[in-house]
Amino acid sequence: DVKVTQSSRYLVKRTGEKVFLECVQDMDHENMFWYRQDPGLGLRLIYFSYDVKMKEKGDIPEGYSVSREKKERFSLILESASTNQTSMYLCASSHRELWVNTEAFFGQGTRLTVV
Amino acid sequence: GIQVEQSPPDLILQEGANSTLRCNFSDSVNNLQWFHQNPWGQLINLFYIPSGTKQNGRLSATTVATERYSLLYISSSQTTDSGVYFCAGSMYSGGGADGLTFGKGTHLIIQP
Numbered sequence: 001d002v003k004v005t006q007s008s009r010y011l012v013k014r015t016g017e018k019v020f021l022e023c024v025q026d027m028d029h030e031n032m033f034w035y036r037q038d039p040g041l042g043l044r045l046i047y048f049s050y051d052v053k054m055k056e057k058g059d060i061p062e063g064y065s066v067s068r069e070k071k072e073r074f075s076l077i078l079e080s081a082s083t084n085q086t087s088m089y090l091c092a093s094s095h096r097e098l099w100v101n102t103e104a105f106f107g108q109g110t111r112l113t114v115v
Numbered sequence: 116g117i118q119v120e121q122s123p124p125d126l127i128l129q130e131g132a133n134s135t136l137r138c139n140f141s142d143s144v145n146n147l148q149w150f151h152q153n154p155w156g157q158l159i160n161l162f163y164i165p166s167g168t169k170q171n172g173r174l175s176a177t178t179v180a181t182e183r184y185s186l187l188y189i190s191s192s193q194t195t196d197s198g199v200y201f202c203a204g205s206m207y208s209g210g211g212a213d214g215l216t217f218g219k220g221t222h223l224i225i226q227p
Contacts, residue, residue: 033214037156043201045214058214059116088156092215101146101205103163104215109156 003027006091006107013114019078021110023091030096032074033104034058034066037088049074050096081114088112117142121202121218129226133190136221138202140183147178147204148215149187154198161187161200192225199223 007022025032033048035058045058047066055066063085067075074093078085088111094104118141128134138149149161162169162176164185169176173193178185189196199222203215 035214042219043203043217045216048214090156090158100165101213103148103160104203105160106150106158111156 004091004093004105004107006089006110008110009108011110011112013078013081013112015082015114017078017081017114019081019112019114021076021078021089021091021112023074023076023093023107024072025074025093025105026072027093027095027105028071029093030071031094031101031104032068033092033094034064034074034076035090035092036060037090037109043090046076083114086112086114117144117204117206117216119202119204119216119218121200121221123221124219125222125224127224127226128192130192130194132192132225133188134192134223136187136189136200136202136223138185138187138204138218140185140204142206143180143183144204144206146206146213146215147185147202149176149185150201150203152199152201152220158201189223194225194227197223197225 004025034046035043037043049068065077091107092104095102120139150158164178166180173190175188199220201220203217205213
């Protein structure tokens with residue numbers, strides 16, 4: 001079974017803290033993604049990566065950065081957490097064939113509250 | 116980017132009923148998926164269906180790529196089918212990866 005594992009289910013952080021959300025996949029997938037989900041706004045893409053050390057901005061990258069030092073691990077970093085970053089964060093991975101990104105699989109999600 | 120529209124936004128049915136959920140795309144996609152979000156927030160994969168028809172038990176899906184829409188059918192609904200159903204798609208044109216664009220979801224409630 002494909003497994004995408006996020007390091008925490010629930011996280012509470014203080015405003016101004018540096019926050020790391022970790023994601024690990026065990027399927028040797030090339031692509032990894034970070035989304036956030038908010039009521040009324042749906043799921044939105046923050047950042048993605050198609051290879052080690054490669055990263056691309058998604059639709060809402062402001063206030064976030066990412067790191068991919070190993071193929072199986074993709075980290076989302078909140079440099080200075082703010083209350084408007086309170087959200088559900090979802091990590092995903094997928095395999096890339098020639099001209100198609102195949103089925104994406106998601107982790108269990110991390111509910112982050114910034115107080 | 117691609118726009119994804121799902122309908123209906125909300126659906127309330129009695130147990131045993133059948134339902135059809137629809138997803139329209141503003142542009143062509145070569146990656147299309149249906150998900151069910153469980154009460155704990157995890158997205159469960161239902162179908163990867165860029166084109167054609169697939170079935171899995173009481174669920175089936177059809178994508179008509181040329182007309183840019185997909186349908187999810189749920190037959191003989193059970194209370195455990197309740198939750199939010201998302202469709203998502205992307206058009207990968209080479210180079211790096213491309214993330215999925217999600218619809219706003221259909222919130223399905225199955226009453227006993």
